[in-house]
Amino acid sequence: MLQYTVRRLVSIIPVMLIVSVIVFLIVHLTPGNPAYLILGEDSSPEAIEQLEAQLGLDKPMVMQFFDWIKNIFTGDLGQSIYSSEPVTQVIMERVGPTFSLMMMSMALTLLIAIPTAIFVVWRRNTVLDPLFTSASLVGASIPEFWFAMLLVLGLGVAIPIFPVAGYVPIAEGFFTWFYHLILPAFVLAAVEIGLIARMLRDGMLEAVNQDYTKTARAKGVKESIVLMKHVFSNALIPTTTVIGVTVAGLLGGTVIIETIFTIPGIGQLLIDSIHRRDYPVIQGVVLFIAAIYVVINLLVDLLYAFLDPRIRYD
Amino acid sequence: MQNKKIHQLLFALLLTLFLIGCGNQSATESEGNGEDGSEQQALEPVQGGTLNVAFSSDPDTIDWMSTGATATRDVGWHIFETLFALDKDYQAKPMIAEDYTVSDDQKVYTITLREGVNFHDGTTVTAEDVIASIDRWRTVSSVGTVANEYIESVKEIDERTIEITLNQVYNAFMSDLTAPKSALIIIPKEIAEEAGETPLVAEQLIGTGPYQFENWERGNEIVLTRFEDYSAREEEGWGGLTGKKVAYFDEIKFLIVKDPQVMINGLKTGIYDYAQSIPQDLYEVVESDPSIDPVTYINGYSVATPDKSEAPFDDLNVRKALNYALDKEVIAEATYGNSDFYQLDGALFDPEQTELYSDQGTDDYLAYDKEKAKELLEASDYNGEPIEIMFSNDSETYKRISQVMKQQMEEVGFTVELVPYEWATYLEKWADPANWDIVVVGWSTRFSPSELGMLIMDTQSSGWYNSERWGSLLDSWGVAESAEERQEILAEMNQTVNDELPFLKIANETKLDIKSDKIPEYDNWVGQRFWNTWKSE
Numbered sequence: 001m002l003q004y005t006v007r008r009l010v011s012i013i014p015v016m017l018i019v020s021v022i023v024f025l026i027v028h029l030t031p032g033n034p035a036y037l038i039l040g041e042d043s044s045p046e047a048i049e050q051l052e053a054q055l056g057l058d059k060p061m062v063m064q065f066f067d068w069i070k071n072i073f074t075g076d077l078g079q080s081i082y083s084s085e086p087v088t089q090v091i092m093e094r095v096g097p098t099f100s101l102m103m104m105s106m107a108l109t110l111l112i113a114i115p116t117a118i119f120v121v122w123r124r125n126t127v128l129d130p131l132f133t134s135a136s137l138v139g140a141s142i143p144e145f146w147f148a149m150l151l152v153l154g155l156g157v158a159i160p161i162f163p164v165a166g167y168v169p170i171a172e173g174f175f176t177w178f179y180h181l182i183l184p185a186f187v188l189a190a191v192e193i194g195l196i197a198r199m200l201r202d203g204m205l206e207a208v209n210q211d212y213t214k215t216a217r218a219k220g221v222k223e224s225i226v227l228m229k230h231v232f233s234n235a236l237i238p239t240t241t242v243i244g245v246t247v248a249g250l251l252g253g254t255v256i257i258e259t260i261f262t263i264p265g266i267g268q269l270l271i272d273s274i275h276r277r278d279y280p281v282i283q284g285v286v287l288f289i290a291a292i293y294v295v296i297n298l299l300v301d302l303l304y305a306f307l308d309p310r311i312r313y314d
Numbered sequence: 315m316q317n318k319k320i321h322q323l324l325f326a327l328l329l330t331l332f333l334i335g336c337g338n339q340s341a342t343e344s345e346g347n348g349e350d351g352s353e354q355q356a357l358e359p360v361q362g363g364t365l366n367v368a369f370s371s372d373p374d375t376i377d378w379m380s381t382g383a384t385a386t387r388d389v390g391w392h393i394f395e396t397l398f399a400l401d402k403d404y405q406a407k408p409m410i411a412e413d414y415t416v417s418d419d420q421k422v423y424t425i426t427l428r429e430g431v432n433f434h435d436g437t438t439v440t441a442e443d444v445i446a447s448i449d450r451w452r453t454v455s456s457v458g459t460v461a462n463e464y465i466e467s468v469k470e471i472d473e474r475t476i477e478i479t480l481n482q483v484y485n486a487f488m489s490d491l492t493a494p495k496s497a498l499i500i501i502p503k504e505i506a507e508e509a510g511e512t513p514l515v516a517e518q519l520i521g522t523g524p525y526q527f528e529n530w531e532r533g534n535e536i537v538l539t540r541f542e543d544y545s546a547r548e549e550e551g552w553g554g555l556t557g558k559k560v561a562y563f564d565e566i567k568f569l570i571v572k573d574p575q576v577m578i579n580g581l582k583t584g585i586y587d588y589a590q591s592i593p594q595d596l597y598e599v600v601e602s603d604p605s606i607d608p609v610t611y612i613n614g615y616s617v618a619t620p621d622k623s624e625a626p627f628d629d630l631n632v633r634k635a636l637n638y639a640l641d642k643e644v645i646a647e648a649t650y651g652n653s654d655f656y657q658l659d660g661a662l663f664d665p666e667q668t669e670l671y672s673d674q675g676t677d678d679y680l681a682y683d684k685e686k687a688k689e690l691l692e693a694s695d696y697n698g699e700p701i702e703i704m705f706s707n708d709s710e711t712y713k714r715i716s717q718v719m720k721q722q723m724e725e726v727g728f729t730v731e732l733v734p735y736e737w738a739t740y741l742e743k744w745a746d747p748a749n750w751d752i753v754v755v756g757w758s759t760r761f762s763p764s765e766l767g768m769l770i771m772d773t774q775s776s777g778w779y780n781s782e783r784w785g786s787l788l789d790s791w792g793v794a795e796s797a798e799e800r801q802e803i804l805a806e807m808n809q810t811v812n813d814e815l816p817f818l819k820i821a822n823e824t825k826l827d828i829k830s831d832k833i834p835e836y837d838n839w840v841g842q843r844f845w846n847t848w849k850s851e
Contacts, residue, residue: 152576164579275737
């Protein structure tokens with residue numbers, strides 16, 4: 001187990017290196033220049049040149065890249081061109097809302113998906129099953145932004161139960177924090193609920209007629225225990241992978257949801273920084289998101305090995 | 315010719331209709347107020363509360379001196395004040411200054427300050443602070459750097475008097491001191507010296523305005539609170555950026571909201587009280603809702619600027635052909651739709667800017683004539699090379715103008731390609747004439763001929779315009795002595811643009827904001843100002 005963990009940890013390094021090269025190239029090869037944006041429409045070429053030199057953008061790109069990489073190893077992601085604050089600080093200020101949103105929608109997803117899947121498998125030969133299949137398909141195919149606007153109009157404007165926008169930090173009260181996040185978290189969760197519930201249902205249905213479940217039933221074990229102990233736990237293994245991917249995928253979803261609900265999180269920061277060509281922040285945020293992705297995948301792999309002992313001996 | 319007359323007639327008709335419309339509106343409003351007792355009561359100012367403003371763009375800085383950006387200005391003028399400021403008719407009136415005199419040779423300006431004007435940090439404004447602020451303005455402000463060339467010395471006479479000596483007669487000096495763009499804000503001496511050329515940081519945002527800076531969470535909100543020791547002027551009718559200012563709100567929150575639909579929903583449900591920059595397309599939605607009041611104000615105009623450094627538009631006749639090819643009425647209608655949101659006027663300034671507006675010299679603004687365009691184009695060296703119209707697709711407005719232009723230009727024999735870019739890319743591409751032949755863009759309201767960005771000679775913003783005639787007009791503007799003389803110069807400026815076509819004006823734009831009906835009194839003017847206004851309940 002230890003060897004496996006170490007091996008997986010070491011494999012992170014090349015992944016992150018490749019990500020950083022790609023991010024750097026995409027950001028710097030995209031047309032647009034922060035100097036023009038800062039100085040505006042009436043700027044003179046001399047002023048542009050001076051600002052570029054000040055921002056270090058006049059150096060050869062290879063040098064800029066190595067400067068950046070070198071600093072990353074000392075934990076310094078550089079300084080925002082727009083606010084002159086350190087990038088790590090800028091990101092940390094925005095992490096709260098995004099993580100709140102992700103956690104909340106993940107919790108919603110699991111709370112709804114798992115019981116639904118179990119219930120459907122329990123009542124497997126009824127009309128419930130095709131109903132569930134189509135519902136989950138609808139859930140997974142609804143465009144997030146459309147669903148978000150629909151919910152805002154329905155539950156925010158027409159029947160004003162929930163706030164249509166905004167974010168309140170948890171420090172200002174748990175309830176208001178929770179209240180402001182319900183709608184956006186539910187929108188984010190909608191897609192994932194369908195996906196995970198279906199995955200779980202398929203896995204459970206597969207296990208439901210296996211020899212070991214038949215044996216268990218033949219022994220006289222109650223159906224509920226068969227379902228939970230033998231069927232559910234076996235179906236959990238492939239579902240864990242999907243959940244892992246989902247958590248990472250939520251990060252992408254937050255970009256849209258944060259814009260629609262004006263939540264000042266990582267997603268909005270990324271979009272704003274792209275518009276402003278704030279290179280250090282774009283690079284920092286993408287690297288941060290990549291790191292989260294990699295770490296979650298690592299955790300899933302380790303969890304997998306924990307849940308299924310066969311994988312460790314690969 | 316016939317066509318032109320009809321257009322002029324139509325234009326005159328439109329203008330009259332517009333004026334009648336305005337007249338009626340104000341008449342009914344005042345009637346309503348007089349008759350309705352409950353409304354009268356609502357006009358009683360209410361002190362306190364938080365004003366939540368949905369603000370469409372997060373400014374780079376709140377230092378109103380260091381940038382001309384509108385987002386900076388609209389927050390900045392709640393915190394900072396200038397020596398002189400524009401009133402509601404765009405005329406310079408004293409603000410922090412008490413009065414001023416100009417010597418007989420027009421080179422020495424003696425400015426006295428009002429007594430006991432408080433800064434937010436508790437100190438009072440002295441001549442020293444003003445001089446340090448002027449020194450900073452001369453190096454960081456785009457307006458100040460121009461004025462700097464005329465300033466010989468700035469001297470303290472006593473605690474409340476300063477004397478500015480110019481090296482030559484420069485009568486645009488007062489308008490520079492007043493300009494609400496990269497403005498001459500008065501800040502404490504230590505801060506002005508400490509900041510130097512770098513924009514003021516949060517702790518340095520100390521001004522004399524009715525609201526003071528409280529907190530800024532970038533990307534989320536900017537919070538201002540009422541300045542209790544504000545030294546108000548007494549003049550009630552001045553409006554604009556001067557006169558008596560009363561801060562009724564305890565707190566103003568500028569909340570960064572990007573999506574107009576969110577703004578409207580937020581206003582309907584009471585999350586916001588005011589929202590900025592609503593697309594004109596949504597006017598009907600806004601108007602039909604009784605809880606939302608539209609707020610409109612002038613906002614510069616849209617232009618098409620040809621690149622005059624290269625063929626084909628280096629040839630004046632091709633530019634003339636372009637002007638004849640464009641039916642601006644059709645373009646404006648297709649772009650802005652509702653006629654409340656545009657105005658066909660060919661002048662360099664808005665009719666509301668009475669000091670700067672001249673209706674003379676704009677004869678060819680609506681000279682749409684396809685046949686003439688074809689003739690001119692045929693006689694020129696232009697041989698169907700593709701013309702690239704570049705615009706920023708962040709704005710629906712300039713996209714539509716470009717699309718209609720393409721169609722109209724192709725009708726007379728131009729070959730046209732549309733080149734849309736996202737704003738950041740667009741700005742970079744703009745700098746190189748090889749990337750474009752025409753740019754379509756909007757310019758916000760300007761307050762002096764030297765501020766007209768699309769006419770600053772030999773820059774990308776003017777499309778490399780180079781004209782002795784325009785240059786000498788700017789010079790004579792600087793030394794003009796009387797209002798009549800200035801009117802003559804303005805007419806001649808319009809005429810020059812009309813003759814040389816450095817850019818083609820499309821239409822004056824009107825901006826749409828929305829406010830909650832709980833804000834009974836709000837004075838529409840350029841940009842948002844939240845003093846002398848309050849929230850009922």
